[in-house]
Amino acid sequence: MAKKAYQVIVVGGGHAGVEAAWAAANRLGVPNSVALVSLDASKIGVMSCNPAIGGLAKGQLVREIDAMGGLMGLAADATGIQFKLLNTSKGAAVHGPRCQSDKIAYTRAVQAMIGARSEIDIVEGGVERLLTTSTEDGLCIQGVAIATPQGEQIELMASAVILTTGTFMRGIMHRGTETTPGGRAGEEPANPISAALTELGFELGRLKTGTPPRLALESIDWDSLPVQEGDESPMPFSELSREGWRVGEIGCHAFPLIEQLSCRQTHTGPGSHDAIRANLDRAPIFTGQIGSAGPRYCPSIEDKVVRFAEREQHGVYLEPESHETNWVYCNGISTSLPEDVQETIVRSMPGCERAEILMYGYAVEYDMVRPHQMYVTGQSRSVSGFFLAGQINGTSGYEEAAAQGLVAGINAAMHAQGAGEFSLDRSQGYIGVLMDDLVTKTPREPYRMFTSRAEYRLLLRSDNAPDRLTPLAVELGLLDHHGLGLQRKMNFARRSKIIEHGRRLMETTVDGEKKVHDRVLEAAYSVDDLRRAIEPELVQFMGEVDIGIYLTLHAHRRYEPYVKRQVIEIRRHSEMEHKPIPEWIDYDSMDALRNEARSALGKYRPTTFGQASRLEGLTPADLTLLSVLVKRAQLAERQKNRTVQVD
Numbered sequence: 324m325a326k327k328a329y330q331v332i333v334v335g336g337g338h339a340g341v342e343a344a345w346a347a348a349n350r351l352g353v354p355n356s357v358a359l360v361s362l363d364a365s366k367i368g369v370m371s372c373n374p375a376i377g378g379l380a381k382g383q384l385v386r387e388i389d390a391m392g393g394l395m396g397l398a399a400d401a402t403g404i405q406f407k408l409l410n411t412s413k414g415a416a417v418h419g420p421r422c423q424s425d426k427i428a429y430t431r432a433v434q435a436m437i438g439a440r441s442e443i444d445i446v447e448g449g450v451e452r453l454l455t456t457s458t459e460d461g462l463c464i465q466g467v468a469i470a471t472p473q474g475e476q477i478e479l480m481a482s483a484v485i486l487t488t489g490t491f492m493r494g495i496m497h498r499g500t501e502t503t504p505g506g507r508a509g510e511e512p513a514n515p516i517s518a519a520l521t522e523l524g525f526e527l528g529r530l531k532t533g534t535p536p537r538l539a540l541e542s543i544d545w546d547s548l549p550v551q552e553g554d555e556s557p558m559p560f561s562e563l564s565r566e567g568w569r570v571g572e573i574g575c576h577a578f579p580l581i582e583q584l585s586c587r588q589t590h591t592g593p594g595s596h597d598a599i600r601a602n603l604d605r606a607p608i609f610t611g612q613i614g615s616a617g618p619r620y621c622p623s624i625e626d627k628v629v630r631f632a633e634r635e636q637h638g639v640y641l642e643p644e645s646h647e648t649n650w651v652y653c654n655g656i657s658t659s660l661p662e663d664v665q666e667t668i669v670r671s672m673p674g675c676e677r678a679e680i681l682m683y684g685y686a687v688e689y690d691m692v693r694p695h696q697m698y699v700t701g702q703s704r705s706v707s708g709f710f711l712a713g714q715i716n717g718t719s720g721y722e723e724a725a726a727q728g729l730v731a732g733i734n735a736a737m738h739a740q741g742a743g744e745f746s747l748d749r750s751q752g753y754i755g756v757l758m759d760d761l762v763t764k765t766p767r768e769p770y771r772m773f774t775s776r777a778e779y780r781l782l783l784r785s786d787n788a789p790d791r792l793t794p795l796a797v798e799l800g801l802l803d804h805h806g807l808g809l810q811r812k813m814n815f816a817r818r819s820k821i822i823e824h825g826r827r828l829m830e831t832t833v834d835g836e837k838k839v840h841d842r843v844l845e846a847a848y849s850v851d852d853l854r855r856a857i858e859p860e861l862v863q864f865m866g867e868v869d870i871g872i873y874l875t876l877h878a879h880r881r882y883e884p885y886v887k888r889q890v891i892e893i894r895r896h897s898e899m900e901h902k903p904i905p906e907w908i909d910y911d912s913m914d915a916l917r918n919e920a921r922s923a924l925g926k927y928r929p930t931t932f933g934q935a936s937r938l939e940g941l942t943p944a945d946l947t948l949l950s951v952l953v954k955r956a957q958l959a960e961r962q963k964n965r966t967v968q969v970d
Contacts, residue, residue, distance in 0.1 A: 324468075326478045330356040330739040331732070332467055334450050334516075335487035336367035338395065338721040339713030339728035341433055343485045345394045346732030348442035351739070352804025357443045358479050360469060362491075362511065364447050368398070368433025370721070371489075371507045372534050374426035374644045374652060377560065379409055380772040381722040382420035383753045386788035388722075388729050389561045392801040392808055394436050395725045396560030402428035404584045404643065406557030415878035416781045417774045420558055425581060427645040440805070446479065447472055449511075453519045454478065455706060462523070464708040483735035485701070485710040487728060490532060492517045492690035492715065497607040498683060499661030506689060508682065517690045524705060526693045529615040530717060530769055531608075533623050533657040533686040536665050540649040542679040543641065548587035551640060557583075558871065562789050562814050563807060584643050587674065590636040591624065591656065594671035599628045602664045607686060613659070615688050616768040621719070623686070624656040624668065639672060650681055659686035691717045694761040695927045699746045701731035701758070702738070704928065710735050716761055719769030726754045727761075733799060745799060748900070750779045750893045752792060763927055763937045779889055781882050786874040789815055790822070818872065821865045825876045828857040843880040850877045900933030904953060907960075913952050920945040 331347040333340050336359060344359040351357065361367050376399040377385050389396035403422035410417050437443055448469035455462050466480035491506030491513040504512050520527060599606075606625045607613040617623065622630070627637055639655035658665060662683050669678050694716040696704055703709040712731040713724035733745050747755030756777045761770065774780050783791070793802075793815045802808030829839040834856040842848045842856075854873045861868050879886075910916070910924040923940035936946055 324476050324478055326480055329358045329479060329481045331735045332358045332479050332481040332484045333487060334360045334467060335489060336361035337487060337489045337713060337724060339487035339724035341368055341437055342393055342395060342725040342728030343487060343712055343732035344443050346729045347736040348440050349392050349801040349805060349808060350733055350736035351442055354441040355444045358446050359443055360446045360448060362449050364445050368430045370426040370429055373654060374424050375421060376424055376721060377421035379419035380753060380774045381720060383783060383785045384722040384726045384772060385560050386785045387752045387754050387792055388725055390788040390792035391729055391796045392811060393729050397563060398429055398432045399424055400559045400561050400564040401432045402581060404581055405553035407553050408558055415786060416784050418785055420560060420785055423642055425645045427647045449513060451515050462706045464706055483708045483739045485712055485731045485735050486715060487713040488513050488516055489714045490687045490689040494687055494689045496685045496687050497613055497659045498685040499605050506687060520692060525696060527690045528693050529688060530691050531613055531615045531617040531686055531688050532719060532769060533617060533659055534684055535653040535657045536669060536680045536684045537682040538651045538653060539679040539681050540651050542677055544674040545587060548589055548674040551586040551588055553583055563810060587641040589639050589641060589672045589674050591639060592636050592671055595668045596628050598664055598667040599625050602660060605661050607659045613686060613688055619768050624658050625660055658684040691715055693765055695765055697762060699758040699762055700734040700744045701727060702734060708738055717766035717770055719771045723757060723772055726757055730758060753777055753783055763934050764939060781885050782889055784878055786871060786878055789818060821868055821872050822875060824864050825857060825861055828860055832857055843877055850874055853877050902932045904929055904931060908953060908956055915948060915952060916945060
């Protein structure tokens with residue numbers, strides 16, 4: 324059997340996989356050091372559901388990925404056809420950048436960026452087996468055995484493997500009573516991986532997601548529907564995409580100016596709802612055909628009609644998918660109902676009376692790995708060097724997947740180099756919140772990020788992501804081996820100087836009868852007011868300044884009193900948050916703890932007292948008692964070791 328050696332192997336070319344491969348390449352900087360394995364290389368970077376990036380809390384994740392040297396923000400900027408900053412009626416801490424992407428151009432951009440990296444070797448094939456070896460310390464990953472489309476058997480060897488299989492593990496698609504094996508329309512499932520994981524002792528779960536029908540643009544009465552426009556001055560996701568970013572080079576490939584498009588709004592009505600209620604006996608989520616949980620915050624239209632029976636209509640956004648096709652995404656009517664019912668639903672919506680359905684909606688059930696079986700680094704607890712990222716960990720959404728891919732990619736590269744590990748605290752980023760939530764709470768439904776999940780969201784704004792995380796990226800060596808990384812370093816150095824000078828100007832410049840520093844605290848004093856007040860001197864100092872700088876200066880000052888309190892709170896909790904719990908602790912022997920507390924600790928095996936404090940089933944009293952019991956166990960262990968040494 325043919326063999327090929329790498330430092331890191333990434334299985335799966337979705338949003339988690341490409342970000343993992345990109346991050347590992349950024350860290351390693353060695354040609355052909357990363358293998359990106361995909362069943363079909365033409366599907367790498369595909370947007371399988373909603374052609375959009377970002378949103379509430381998700382936009383913060385994309386900005387953080389970009390600050391760490393990731394590619395999602397770059398691809399979104401290069402291919403966005405409508406940009407919108409959400410939640411602008413509220414404070415900057417919860418603003419959510421979002422863009423509607425040209426899904427075909429997005430895939431092409433991702434593939435171009437991945438293809439430009441000499442560090443990444445794309446390998447087509449399906450994983451048949453996970454290769455492991457036993458050592459004194461337990462199981463270690465060695466690589467994967469794959470079958471190529473030509474039927475060739477190859478062993479890819481590496482000390483770090485990242486599994487990012489999305490919805491493909493034992494994937495089954497449902498539409499009415501019809502079921503088809505697959506993780507996405509027209510694509511085969513990845514069944515051998517589920518068996519391989521089970522054989523290694525992993526606990527698997529089952530989740531569901533879904534997608535709506537797509538309509539032909541010319542068959543919709545487009546002009547009769549309310550218009551949904553994007554922002555007049557769109558804000559890019561990436562720090563490499565400055566104002567006017569549409570011309571120039573992104574990812575070493577020139578992308579042309581993309582025309583911005585508007586969306587339209589329609590809604591379901593009594594006719595739609597009557598058809599749904601009359602056909603619930605044909606709806607897989609109600610007949611028992613689908614037994615797994617779907618995303619609570621993105622339910623199917625049949626679920627909405629049943630759960631919100633008093634509602635006479637539900638909003639639906641019609642979103643063009645690409646300049647290159649006539650497909651329109653129906654955001655709001657994800658469904659697994661039979662085709663004839665879907666036609667009734669669609670044609671009862673205003674403007675869609677004669678709509679042609681190009682692809683019917685369907686639901687997908689798939690296997691996932693219970694994420695309490697991994698560390699916050701993405702590494703498996705039971706198999707050294709084996710990492711998991713994306714929907715395989717029970718998450719929902721491109722952004723959550725990409726964030727996990729970034730963390731896993733960095734850590735896999737560090738593992739391959741024998742260079743320790745990397746993780747983010749909850750106080751450092753939404754990525755830290757995501758990873759911590761996954762290892763301390765078993766998802767009962769696909770996990771989705773919200774601003775409410777981040778207790779330090781005043782600190783974790785989308786505007787200041789580079790200030791928080793780019794220094795970490797520099798420290799980790801993620802910006803050293805690629806032209807884009809070096810450009811990020813220069814951009815960040817410039818940004819830091821501008822912000823420092825901008826703060827000095829705010830303290831010395833008078834606007835009206837007050838200094839700008841004080842005016843910003845007034846509710847009516849906007850970012851534009853700040854820009855007008857200090858822009859002339861700031862531009863004179865550093866040249867042209869992006870709007871993002873003014874957003875950060877404004878938000879930093881506006882939140883300053885509250886941020887100081889949060890920083891004090893973080894310091895106060897820091898000792899307990901980072902206080903380690905030894906891996907060898909035997910919770911079953913701690914009879915003084917309540918049964919529920921012992922069960923939760925044994926299942927999740929927290930690595931710090933901070934993680935333990937967030938476990939379901941643990942009370943503050945349990946945590947206090949645990950601290951005492953861990954101290955006793957450590958003293959007993961030290962005494963035992965001393966006795967062994969004397970003997």
